[in-house]
Amino acid sequence: MQTERLRRVPYEASAWSAAAKELVDARRAAPMFPAVRVCPLLGFLDKDRKQVGCLGHPLATGGTDLRDCGVYRSSVCETFTCPSFGWLTDGQARLVQAACADWYLYGLVITDVEYVRGCLRLLEWELGGPARPEQMVEQPAVLAAVRKLFALKETAPRRDPKAGVFGRFTKDTEGEPVPRMLDYMKLGVRASPEDDVVLCLGYTPDNATDLLASRELVRAHVKAVARAMASPR
Ligand code: SF4
Incomplete structure (x- = not known):
C-alpha cells in the first residue's frame, strides 16, 4: 500500500507529508506498541518487490531528501543504527x-x-x-x-x-x-x-x-x- 501510494506522489515535502498522514490514518490496526514507530515511508525499492527500504531516501527519489516526512527527522534516519547492528x-x-x-x-x-x-x-x-x-x-x-x-x-x-x-x-x-x-x-x-x-x-x-x-x-x-x-x- 505504501509503495503504491507514494509512487504516484511528486517529490515535494508537502505532498509527501500529506500522503504519509493519509497512509497512517488508513491503517487497519494500531501498532501493537505505540512507542515503536512504524514509518509510512517504508516500501519496496525494486520492481520485483524483493528489497525493502526507505522510499524517501535521496537514493530512491533521485536526489530529493523526503525523510522529514516520515516518523523521524532526516538527521535521525541518517545516523540511526538499530540494536541488531x-x-x-x-x-x-x-x-x-x-x-x-x-x-x-x-x-x-x-x-x-x-x-x-x-x-x-x-x-x-x-x-x-x-x-x-x-x-x-x-x-x-x-x-x-x-x-x-x-x-x-x-x-x-x-x-x-x-x-x-x-x-x-x-x-x-x-x-x-x-x-x-x-x-x-x-x-x-x-x-x-x-x-x-x-x-x-x-x-x-x-x-x-x-x-x-x-x-x-x-x-x-x-x-x-x-x-x-x-x-x-
Ligand atoms: S529511513 Fe526514516 S523516513 Fe525512511 S523509512 Fe526509515 S524511518 Fe522512515
Missing part, C-alpha cells in the same frame, strides 16, 4: 542474511537478537564447541537447515495469534514492550536451554505439555543443523 557479530548477521529466504523472514529474524543468539547458543551446546557462522554460510546443506530453524518464526505451529505478544514481548499497563518470562512454578517444570527461543517464537504455554512440545520442536531443528554440520560436504 551493534549487538550481532558480523558473522551472525551474515548468517541471517544468507539463511533467510526473503525480506519478510529476514526482517523477523535480524531484529530479534535474542532469537539469533539463542539458536546459535543451542547449536554450540549440541556441537560441544563454537558454531563459526562464517563457515556455516559456505555450506549449502548447513544453510538449508539453518533456514528451517530461522523460519520457525513463520512456521512454528500452535501459537496463539490473539495472545497479545510479539515474540518475547508483551505490553505493560502503559503499552510499553516488556520481555515475557515463563512461570516455572505454575507450569511445574524446570527451566531448559530452549526456553529463550521458545519465548522468542511467541509461544505462551500455560501447561507443561505445550511447553515440552515447543521445546522439542526447537531441539529437533537445532539437531538438524548440527547433523548437517557433521556430514561430509
Whole structure:
C-alpha cells in the first residue's frame, strides 16, 4: 500500500507529508506498541518487490531528501543504527542474511537478537564447541537447515495469534514492550536451554505439555543443523 501510494506522489515535502498522514490514518490496526514507530515511508525499492527500504531516501527519489516526512527527522534516519547492528557479530548477521529466504523472514529474524543468539547458543551446546557462522554460510546443506530453524518464526505451529505478544514481548499497563518470562512454578517444570527461543517464537504455554512440545520442536531443528554440520560436504 505504501509503495503504491507514494509512487504516484511528486517529490515535494508537502505532498509527501500529506500522503504519509493519509497512509497512517488508513491503517487497519494500531501498532501493537505505540512507542515503536512504524514509518509510512517504508516500501519496496525494486520492481520485483524483493528489497525493502526507505522510499524517501535521496537514493530512491533521485536526489530529493523526503525523510522529514516520515516518523523521524532526516538527521535521525541518517545516523540511526538499530540494536541488531551493534549487538550481532558480523558473522551472525551474515548468517541471517544468507539463511533467510526473503525480506519478510529476514526482517523477523535480524531484529530479534535474542532469537539469533539463542539458536546459535543451542547449536554450540549440541556441537560441544563454537558454531563459526562464517563457515556455516559456505555450506549449502548447513544453510538449508539453518533456514528451517530461522523460519520457525513463520512456521512454528500452535501459537496463539490473539495472545497479545510479539515474540518475547508483551505490553505493560502503559503499552510499553516488556520481555515475557515463563512461570516455572505454575507450569511445574524446570527451566531448559530452549526456553529463550521458545519465548522468542511467541509461544505462551500455560501447561507443561505445550511447553515440552515447543521445546522439542526447537531441539529437533537445532539437531538438524548440527547433523548437517557433521556430514561430509
Ligand atoms: S529511513 Fe526514516 S523516513 Fe525512511 S523509512 Fe526509515 S524511518 Fe522512515
